[in-house]
Structures are given as structure tokens and as C-alpha cells.
Amino acid sequence: MEEHQERTQQATPLKRKKAKEEGNVPRSRDVTSMSVVISSVLIFYLFGSYVFNEFKRIMIGCLSLHYGLEPMLALRNAFIEGMSIASFFLITALIFAFGSSVAQGGFFIKPFKMNLDKLNPIGGVKRLFSKESMLELIKSSFKFSVGGLILYLIMKKEIYILPLLTSMQLGMMVDKSSDIIMHTLSYGALFLLSVALLSYALERWRYEESIKMTTQELKEELKETEGDPMLKSRLRSLQREKAKKRMMQEVPTATVVITNPTHIAIALKYDKYMHAPKVIAKGRGVIAEKIKEIAKKHGIPIVEDKMLARALVKLKLGSYIPEELYRAVAKILAHLYT
Structure with missing residues (x-):
């Protein structure tokens, strides 16, 4: 199965060392x-x-x-x-x-090995x-x-x-x-x-x-090196990138994006089958700008509310908003639906 995986990851120092050897x-x-x-x-x-x-x-x-x-x-x-x-x-x-x-x-001097395949x-x-x-x-x-x-x-x-x-x-x-x-x-x-x-x-x-390397090769190398800190950091970085990519793919499905307005952006999703609005994307700085850019592209309303944005950005990704924020979010949704 590993053979069919796409090699998208840059080689690690260990991989480069083995290649040089x-x-x-x-x-x-x-x-x-x-x-x-x-x-x-x-x-x-x-x-x-x-x-x-x-x-x-x-x-x-x-x-x-x-x-x-x-x-x-x-x-x-x-x-x-x-x-x-x-x-x-x-x-x-x-x-x-x-x-x-x-x-x-x-x-380097590579030991001579007879390769019969070349014959x-x-x-x-x-x-x-x-x-x-x-x-x-x-x-x-x-x-x-x-x-x-x-x-x-x-x-x-x-x-x-x-x-x-x-x-x-x-x-x-x-x-x-x-x-x-x-x-x-x-x-x-x-x-x-x-x-x-x-x-x-x-x-x-x-x-x-x-x-x-493939993602699988990267994971196997991590196991072989017994949790090398550099490889752990690399794997965590890879996981964050994948999570960020998935999060951005969810933004077009959002109901509204709350901003503060420049540094924070939180995308909320809500429909009649949900018991409360859900945080499907959030971020600061560059990520916030990207969320707003995608929202504008797909015609999703962007609402400025500094206090609410600061409270929402503290929530975990994929979580539903707590009861104390129901009233503030409900006002925004009611305004959008009227």
C-alpha cells in the first residue's frame, strides 16, 4: 500500500544521511x-x-x-x-x-557490490x-x-x-x-x-x-528513531497543516463569520437540526484573513463583534458554543434571517 502513496513530504535529516551513505x-x-x-x-x-x-x-x-x-x-x-x-x-x-x-x-567511498541486474x-x-x-x-x-x-x-x-x-x-x-x-x-x-x-x-x-517520503514512511521513521524530537516536531507540523487544510475546506459551509475585525475570525455553522451553533474554523492573523477571504468568495456574511470574537476564538475547533454565548450569537443569526 505504501508504494501507491504519493511522496509529498520533504526528506528528513536521517533520510538524507541514508541516501548519502x-x-x-x-x-x-x-x-x-x-x-x-x-x-x-x-x-x-x-x-x-x-x-x-x-x-x-x-x-x-x-x-x-x-x-x-x-x-x-x-x-x-x-x-x-x-x-x-x-x-x-x-x-x-x-x-x-x-x-x-x-x-x-x-x-565517501562506497563498497563495491556486484549488481547482476545491470547484466x-x-x-x-x-x-x-x-x-x-x-x-x-x-x-x-x-x-x-x-x-x-x-x-x-x-x-x-x-x-x-x-x-x-x-x-x-x-x-x-x-x-x-x-x-x-x-x-x-x-x-x-x-x-x-x-x-x-x-x-x-x-x-x-x-x-x-x-x-x-510518504506520510507512512515518516511515521515509520519516527518509530525507528524512538521518538526523535526533530521528527516528532515534523510530524506535529504535518498534522497541523492537514488540520488547517480540512478546516479551510469547511469555511464555505459556514453560516456566518464573526471578526474583531482584523486579527480574529471564527466561522460558525448552524441549521435547524443542530442544538447550537458549531465552531468549524477559527484563527488569528494570516489564518483569520484567509477565513475572511474564503467567506467573501462564497458570499458568507461577515459580522464584526469584538467581544464575541474574543470569546469564540477560545473555544475548541468543532465544539458547540456554550450557553452563555447563545444570546449574542442568536441576535446575529436573527438579524441575518430577517
């Missing part, structure tokens, strides 16, 4: 991609001139046989030196990628055409389309320079290439930043929806 955290791959590109832009901005000068030096050294007369040996030595410089980029990108992943969902070809086909897979396909198509358009616009602007690179001096060629790379990475970073923000917001929403 199971590896269920809001995490977007686009945020990781964005952090890698931004780290590259940052390094190019801070150390770009140094890096390109070093690569320029390696290229000049390779062409001037600085690394040896044997071509393969020279290439190997130049490659090793070049990788030692490039490794700085790689390590920084890895640090940014790891940091963005931890920032999104924290760091089921039928299940694989279902996952391939699932709602999540379709959403990922749309996201990927959007990213590649817009990303490709941005790259096209950049290259369209720089396309006339590319054939000239081969005729430039080595130093000028490297400098111009670095400008094009920096330009492309900067626009790419801005695009990925916007994609990452939207993607993370979507993942966060999907996560919150996936861990929502």
Missing part, C-alpha cells in the same frame, strides 16, 4: 567539466606566457638538434620535457575536478529508453549544438589567420596560437558555466524529488 547525492558531470575548463583558463591566464615560452624553447631546441643528433632520441627527450610542463595542467585539472565533485556531494539485456534496453536517458540525450545534443556553434563563430573569426601561421616565425606562430587557444577556452568556460549551473539546478531538483 548509499551514494545518492546531487552531482552533475557538467559541473566537473566546467571546473576543468575554468582551471585551464586560469592557468593560461596566470602562466600562459611562461608555458608557451617553454614550449617555444623546446621546439627551437628540437629543430636546432639541442636534444641530440638522433631524431628519435631528440623527440623522446623533447616529449619528456614537454610532458613535465603539461603535467602541471593535468594535475591542476584533476584537483579542480575532484574538488568540484566533493563540493557537490561530499567525499540483464532487457533491463539495459529499458534504461536506454528511460526518461532519464532521454533527458541526458537532449542535454548532450544541446551542449554539442551550442558548443559547436560557439566554436564555429570563433574559428570563423580566426580562420583567415590559420593559413598564415605556417609562414610566420616560430615565436610569432606560438604567440598567435596561444591567443586563439585562450580566446576559445574563455568562451568555452562561459558556456560551460551556464550549462553547469542549469544542470546542477536540475540534478538538485531531481534529487529532492527522488528522496521525498
Whole structure:
């Protein structure tokens, strides 16, 4: 039966903790991609001139046989030196990628468990055409389309320079290439930043929806935690909200609403089959305003009587008015019926 209940309740701290232990955290791959590109832009901005000068030096050294007369040996030595410089980029990108992943969902190591269901070809086909897979396909198509358009616009602007690179001096060629790379990475970073923000917001929403609880789950968790104060408070709050909703649904059936006139409102119901008028809704402040709003919408009379309102608001919801208030309420009802 619990399976058919609607999940309308926000997850409790315990539910969130269990979800995190199971590896269920809001995490977007686009945020990781964005952090890698931004780290590259940052390094190019801070150390770009140094890096390109070093690569320029390696290229000049390779062409001037600085690394040896044997071509393969020279290439190997130049490659090793070049990788030692490039490794700085790689390590920084890895640090940014790891940091963005931890920032999104924290760091935890989940024990490996063999899931044979993933080897089921039928299940694989279902996952391939699932709602999540379709959403990922749309996201990927959007990213590649817009990303490709941005790259096209950049290259369209720089396309006339590319054939000239081969005729430039080595130093000028490297400098111009670095400008094009920096330009492309900067626009790419801005695009990925916007994609990452939207993607993370979507993942966060999907996560919150996936861990929502039914009312029954909330009650069972309360039992398991032996009356945890936070959960007790949450359940009481839920019960109050339900009671308030039921109370507001009764207002359209009221005979009259008594006010003081601004801070208190009490809805009374009376017919010939009742021995006395009944309090079907009451409240102060915002709730009082809501009662009056519903009463106006349904054409229910609203009567101002400060003393009577103060006396009625003390009564329990669903109770009949006491004898000492009969005369005051009867006067109002008599006036309405005449």
C-alpha cells in the first residue's frame, strides 16, 4: 500500500544521511567539466606566457638538434620535457575536478557490490529508453549544438589567420596560437558555466524529488528513531497543516463569520437540526484573513463583534458554543434571517 502513496513530504535529516551513505547525492558531470575548463583558463591566464615560452624553447631546441643528433632520441627527450610542463595542467585539472565533485556531494567511498541486474539485456534496453536517458540525450545534443556553434563563430573569426601561421616565425606562430587557444577556452568556460549551473539546478531538483517520503514512511521513521524530537516536531507540523487544510475546506459551509475585525475570525455553522451553533474554523492573523477571504468568495456574511470574537476564538475547533454565548450569537443569526 505504501508504494501507491504519493511522496509529498520533504526528506528528513536521517533520510538524507541514508541516501548519502548509499551514494545518492546531487552531482552533475557538467559541473566537473566546467571546473576543468575554468582551471585551464586560469592557468593560461596566470602562466600562459611562461608555458608557451617553454614550449617555444623546446621546439627551437628540437629543430636546432639541442636534444641530440638522433631524431628519435631528440623527440623522446623533447616529449619528456614537454610532458613535465603539461603535467602541471593535468594535475591542476584533476584537483579542480575532484574538488568540484566533493563540493557537490561530499567525499565517501562506497563498497563495491556486484549488481547482476545491470547484466540483464532487457533491463539495459529499458534504461536506454528511460526518461532519464532521454533527458541526458537532449542535454548532450544541446551542449554539442551550442558548443559547436560557439566554436564555429570563433574559428570563423580566426580562420583567415590559420593559413598564415605556417609562414610566420616560430615565436610569432606560438604567440598567435596561444591567443586563439585562450580566446576559445574563455568562451568555452562561459558556456560551460551556464550549462553547469542549469544542470546542477536540475540534478538538485531531481534529487529532492527522488528522496521525498510518504506520510507512512515518516511515521515509520519516527518509530525507528524512538521518538526523535526533530521528527516528532515534523510530524506535529504535518498534522497541523492537514488540520488547517480540512478546516479551510469547511469555511464555505459556514453560516456566518464573526471578526474583531482584523486579527480574529471564527466561522460558525448552524441549521435547524443542530442544538447550537458549531465552531468549524477559527484563527488569528494570516489564518483569520484567509477565513475572511474564503467567506467573501462564497458570499458568507461577515459580522464584526469584538467581544464575541474574543470569546469564540477560545473555544475548541468543532465544539458547540456554550450557553452563555447563545444570546449574542442568536441576535446575529436573527438579524441575518430577517
